[in-house]
Amino acid sequence: MAPSLSIVIPAYNEGKRIGQSLDGVLRFLQTAHYEAEVIVVNDGSSDQTAEQVTQRIEAFGAEAQILRLLTNNPNRGKGFSVKRGLTEAAGEIVLFSDADFSSPITEAPKLIDPIASGRADVTFGSRALNRSLIGKRQPLLRDFGGRIFNFLMQTITGLRFKDTQCGFKAFRREVALPVFRLQRIERFGFDPELLYIARKRGLRLLEVPVVWNDSEGSTVNYFSDSIKMFTDLILIRINDLSGKYEF
Numbered sequence: 001m002a003p004s005l006s007i008v009i010p011a012y013n014e015g016k017r018i019g020q021s022l023d024g025v026l027r028f029l030q031t032a033h034y035e036a037e038v039i040v041v042n043d044g045s046s047d048q049t050a051e052q053v054t055q056r057i058e059a060f061g062a063e064a065q066i067l068r069l070l071t072n073n074p075n076r077g078k079g080f081s082v083k084r085g086l087t088e089a090a091g092e093i094v095l096f097s098d099a100d101f102s103s104p105i106t107e108a109p110k111l112i113d114p115i116a117s118g119r120a121d122v123t124f125g126s127r128a129l130n131r132s133l134i135g136k137r138q139p140l141l142r143d144f145g146g147r148i149f150n151f152l153m154q155t156i157t158g159l160r161f162k163d164t165q166c167g168f169k170a171f172r173r174e175v176a177l178p179v180f181r182l183q184r185i186e187r188f189g190f191d192p193e194l195l196y197i198a199r200k201r202g203l204r205l206l207e208v209p210v211v212w213n214d215s216e217g218s219t220v221n222y223f224s225d226s227i228k229m230f231t232d233l234i235l236i237r238i239n240d241l242s243g244k245y246e247f
Helices: 020-033 051-064 077-088 106-115 140-157 173-182 188-201 224-240
Strands: 003-009 035-043 068-072 093-097 122-126 170-171 205-209
Touching: 003 068, 003 106, 020 035, 020 106, 035 051, 035 077, 051 068, 068 077, 077 093, 077 173, 077 188, 093 106, 093 173, 106 122, 106 170, 106 205, 122 140, 122 188, 140 173, 140 188, 140 205, 140 224, 173 188, 188 205, 188 224
Parallel strands: 003 035, 003 093, 035 068, 122 205
Antiparallel strands: 093 170, 122 170
16 A cells, blocks of 8 residues: 655745646646645745645645645745644655756655655655756756855765755655754755754665756845855754754
8 A cells, every 4th residue: 555645845936836836746646646635835925826726726636635735924934844844744754845846746756665665764856866867957156056065064964965955855754753843944954954863863864866957936045045054054063062953
């Protein structure tokens, strides 16, 4: 019997593409064999994100699928939204994806199957393990910045992974809940924090190469958010040394 699955999608001002993304998720679920729910966490959007989601609830119901809308008011950040989605999810396995699905939903079994078969507790998509899977590449400056960030991430946190920032991760919900309860970072630096805590707890982490295409329209401010992500790496170490990740 296939495991129950929750798909969490954090969304901030994604009104122009969340509808298309949800249509793709529904097509995937029509052919997949998961008992599934989809949770969109609307992170204080000021556009039509909520309306686009609401318009598709009936279509999901007609296919015996569940689409839920949660709303943060005000905006709290991607990390907070993922945490809220997972803690309110019902599935045995929870997968989260960025709203643009730069890694297409059809890649989801690569993350779900290792957890379902008992080989991993946390799986995460990677653009760096097999760069031939990258279709449309991101601009050179962003790519270079990502490599620098990964170097700093490995140096500061000791996590020996090639790509922690790909917005495509899955968790065995039961063992991941304590990790998310200890999560402190609410914005873009939350990815390495989750992996850091999960490793500290002894969970089995698996980095998986996935298809990925750069998607225009990101809400990330490259300069300011890059600085904040770097300071978040320092904060992870400070939190650990001060005992905030103790169980």
